[in-house]
Amino acid sequence: METESILIQNLCVPCACRCRYCLLSWDGKPVGVTWERSVRFAERFKERVKEERLSLKVDFSFGYSMEHPDLRDALRTLKELGSPQAEYLQCDGMRMRDEKECKELMEMLSSEGIGQLNFTFYGLEKYHDGFAGRKGEFSNILRMMKAASEEGLGVSAGIALTSESADQIDELIDILNKTADLSRIFLFIPHEEGRGESIANIRFTKEDEKKLSEEAFGLLNKGIFTTEAEWIRNGFFEETKRTLILSLRADNIEKYEGMDPFDIIKETEDLDDAYYGSFPSIAELAKKYGDPDGKRYFRQRDLFSHYRKLYAAEHGVSVYDVTDERQSGSRRY
Ligand code: SF4
Numbered sequence: 263m264e265t266e267s268i269l270i271q272n273l274c275v276p277c278a279c280r281c282r283y284c285l286l287s288w289d290g291k292p293v294g295v296t297w298e299r300s301v302r303f304a305e306r307f308k309e310r311v312k313e314e315r316l317s318l319k320v321d322f323s324f325g326y327s328m329e330h331p332d333l334r335d336a337l338r339t340l341k342e343l344g345s346p347q348a349e350y351l352q353c354d355g356m357r358m359r360d361e362k363e364c365k366e367l368m369e370m371l372s373s374e375g376i377g378q379l380n381f382t383f384y385g386l387e388k389y390h391d392g393f394a395g396r397k398g399e400f401s402n403i404l405r406m407m408k409a410a411s412e413e414g415l416g417v418s419a420g421i422a423l424t425s426e427s428a429d430q431i432d433e434l435i436d437i438l439n440k441t442a443d444l445s446r447i448f449l450f451i452p453h454e455e456g457r458g459e460s461i462a463n464i465r466f467t468k469e470d471e472k473k474l475s476e477e478a479f480g481l482l483n484k485g486i487f488t489t490e491a492e493w494i495r496n497g498f499f500e501e502t503k504r505t506l507i508l509s510l511r512a513d514n515i516e517k518y519e520g521m522d523p524f525d526i527i528k529e530t531e532d533l534d535d536a537y538y539g540s541f542p543s544i545a546e547l548a549k550k551y552g553d554p555d556g557k558r559y560f561r562q563r564d565l566f567s568h569y570r571k572l573y574a575a576e577h578g579v580s581v582y583d584v585t586d587e588r589q590s591g592s593r594r595y
Pocket residue numbers: 277278279280281283284285286287288326327354355
């Protein structure tokens with residue numbers, strides 16, 4: 263397993279939403295550390311890694327939302343640190359802005375060289391606001407999208423496809439296309455990680471395909487998302503690489519500050535090895551738990567996670583969860 267990159271993250275900026283499927287299980291209490299402390303840590307970490315392993319990529323990012331109290335300064339810091347987040351912003355859960363404030367925000371982002379903004383939609387207005395746990399979120403992100411487009415920024419929209427949202431997709435796409443000049447619009451099947459477990463019962467299925475037009479359904483990448491039956495029939499790809507996530511928190515920052523970055527990397531790699539070593543491979547799990555006629559759509563990563571949960575429950579596996587992205591861990595691919 264090759265460690266290809268390190269993501270240092272600071273979950274210090276609150277989000278105004280409470281999405282039903284939040285990967286980070288955002289509940290109103292940030293788990294991160296102060297901004298300045300995290301930047302100092304990232305600078306030192308990057309510098310040290312550069313001295314020894316030039317090929318290892320180190321990125322820095324913040325969450326939960328992009329509503330940093332000094333966003334301009336934060337973007338400049340991200341740029342100095344070479345972070346991709348300085349070019350591609352996820353704009354959900356930000357504060358309510360009227361048209362004038364949206365315009366001002368987009369002018370600032372444009373002057374700071376932001377290339378792309380992405381917005382996530384869950385369905386039409388009433389449904390979206392309910393899913394996001396915030397009244398007015400739908401119209402707020404539409405206003406931002408429109409302002410971004412008028413400012414000449416690249417704008418993309420991702421739409422969560424579930425059995426509940428499927429019959430809203432065509433109308434939603436129409437609204438989005440009328441609002442902004444979109445560089446990309448795509449559908450995705452939501453994960454079941456974090457709070458996503460609560461929406462397992464609305465996973466999109468083959469039967470739901472008739473709820474949307476063929477053209478709209480064409481916006482789902484079938485190479486990434488397909489039915490459980492197809493995964494089992496066609497086989498799984500092997501995961502050979504990983505990104506380590508170092509989540510800076512009150513309960514680890516002091517320890518991390520006192521460690522050599524390569525010891526932190528080794529410690530996190532060991533956690534990743536221990537976690538995946540506690541489970542059989544996805545192919546073995548599919549033989550035991552898979553449904554060869556399964557009509558539900560999954561990404562491989564989500565199907566593997568789904569099977570691991572079943573295995574952990576049956577075998578009483580209790581191991582540090584490297585897939586819980588509130589804490590340090592990893593993403594394999
Ligand atoms: S906008 Fe993102 S961080 Fe905020 S609650 Fe939704 S999924 Fe979580």
